Amino acid sequence: xxxxxxxxxxxxxxxxxxxxxxxxxxxxxxxxxxxxxxxxxxxxxxxxxxxxxxxxxxxxxxxxxxxxxxxxxxxxxxxxxxxxxxxxxxxxxxxxxxxxxxxxxxxxxxxxxxxxxxxxxxxxxxxxxxxxxxxxxxxxxxxxxxxxxxxxxxxxxxxxxxxxxxxxxxxxxxxxxxxxxxxxxxxxxxxxxxxxxxxx
Numbered sequence: 001x002x003x004x005x006x007x008x009x010x011x012x013x014x015x016x017x018x019x020x021x022x023x024x025x026x027x028x029x030x031x032x033x034x035x036x037x038x039x040x041x042x043x044x045x046x047x048x049x050x051x052x053x054x055x056x057x058x059x060x061x062x063x064x065x066x067x068x069x070x071x072x073x074x075x076x077x078x079x080x081x082x083x084x085x086x087x088x089x090x091x092x093x094x095x096x097x098x099x100x101x102x103x104x105x106x107x108x109x110x111x112x113x114x115x116x117x118x119x120x121x122x123x124x125x126x127x128x129x130x131x132x133x134x135x136x137x138x139x140x141x142x143x144x145x146x147x148x149x150x151x152x153x154x155x156x157x158x159x160x161x162x163x164x165x166x167x168x169x170x171x172x173x174x175x176x177x178x179x180x181x182x183x184x185x186x187x188x189x190x191x192x193x194x195x196x197x198x199x200x
């Protein structure tokens with residue numbers, strides 16, 4: 001619910017062009033730290049969130065769930081989350097048609113800006129994997145490391161898009177909120193179905 005509300009608020013602000021001050025302030029502060037090392041890190045993180053990399057990770061996850069772990073229902077959840085997130089991002093981009101920032105770009109990127117596709121893909125992909133792994137972990141240390149990795153990867157990919165000048169911060173936050181809402185809804189449906197099936 002909070003993710004959905006957050007996305008609704010950000011979407012309205014973007015529609016009425018009320019995020020300029022916030023976006024410009026964050027962009028200036030993020031890009032003021034520009035250096036060859038940070039640029040290399042940002043480009044690599046951005047690559048990790050790219051479509052082809054997400055597809056590769058998804059295929060590996062699907063193979064493990066289907067052939068190795070034999071988790072058919074979890075496979076359906078993972079595919080549902082990944083495909084749904086991509087479709088939602090495409091729909092939102094064409095709905096809002098927000099142009100990308102032109103302040104200071106370190107790479108070139110085509111397409112519309114809101115919400116960030118990299119951020120949505122990262123939140124959905126790593127969030128879904130974290131949920132599926134969490135269910136099979138019994139040690140607290142493992143779960144803590146899993147959450148830290150998930151948060152750092154997702155946040156890092158979002159930061160890279162702002163640093164590289166191809167997204168506004170509101171694009172990234174909007175992407176997180178949209179994917180968060182979709183992921184939570186998907187998990188809720190999955191858990192309800194699993195509970196119902198166990199009772200039968």
